Each structure stands twice: as C-alpha cells, then as structure tokens.
Amino acid sequence: MGSLIVTAEERKDKLTEKLSTQYSLNKISMDEYERLVKYSQNIETDKELAILEKIIDGYESPPAGNYDNEKYEPRRSSGTHAENFPQNHFSVLSSRNTSGPLTTGNFVNILSNHKVVINEEDLINEETFLNFMSVLGEIVIYVPENVNVISKVIPILADVSIDKNLKCRDGKKDLVITGSVILGEIKIKINKKY
DSSP, X not given: OHHHHHHXXXXXXXXXHHHHHXXXXXXXXXXXXXXXXXXXXXXXXXXXXHHHHHHHHHHHSOOSSSBOTTTOOBXXXXXXXXXXXXXXXXXXXXXXXXESOBSEEEEEEESOEEEEEOOGGGBOSSEEEEEEEEESOEEEEEEOTTEEEEEEEXXXXXXXXXXXXXXXXXXXXXEEEEEEEESSEEEEEEOOOO
C-alpha cells in the first residue's frame, strides 16, 4: 500500500514539473497554472490523476489550425492571419525577447527584463495597441523611426521614456502603448535594425 502512495506522489510531482515547464513556455496562463497545481494537491484517486495527466498532456500537443506537424509553428500563407500569433506575454523573474507580427498584445513583466523588437512590417494594422503591466522590471521597446508612438502608460514611482525622434512624427502607422509601470521603467527607442 505504501508503494502505491509513493507512486501517486511521484506522478503528482512529475505533473507539477510539467505544468511549470508549460507555464514557463507560455503555453498556459498563470491562473490556469495555479488552478491545476491546486487541483493536483487535492487528488485522492487514481482516476483523478489520470484525468489530470490527460489535461496536462493536451497542452503538449499542437493547437488545432494551420500548423506544421514537426515544429508546431504556424505555416506562413500568402495572407497574414493575426490569430496565429501569440498576443499575451508573461515574464516573471527572467529575461525575455519578443519580436514578430503584432495586432494587439498584453505584456506582464514582474522582476524581469523584457526586450520587444518591432519592425515596420510587424505592425499589421494602421494602429496597434500594446498594453503593459510592469512591476520592478524593465521593458525596452525598439520601434522603427517612421512609426508614431503614443504613450498612455501610467508610471507609479517609475519612468516611461520615448526617444525624442519618435514623438509627433508623420508616420504611416501608430503604436499606442497603454498600461502601468510600478517601480520600474519602460524605454521606447529607435530600432536601428542591428
């Protein structure tokens, strides 16, 4: 009987480890991660454990849609489909780089450094809204010179700075930055295509 309990506990530990990996790869949200970890702690039967294993394994498989089987990445077609691109970005106690096509996005940054590199072709719409929430972290956004940057970020004991060459320009596209930064900073700089 004791070996069965140890086996179930080992399975729970492995599932928690898988959940942590999936959260760190942004496959699941923080709320979902916490809910599933709490659920795993309350498991009493082997059947419940099997159900949780299936749920967690479901995150490992590629999402339904137009994807390559081997890489789980969206296939590029002649038209741009914004729904294929991830729009939520979480960084907790880490460093992260983000680039690629954007229509809108939410960035949560806690005790982290996050670099966002935007090229003109990455801005799919004429007006792109990015929402930031940063606590004790730094976010640096690199934007092309010919894009108008409009900041509506609320700094609380923090700093939000925009390169003077990005303000009040007659660019073709607008990038609107919203959200709040607490005890950190958001810097918006010119992307010099390094």
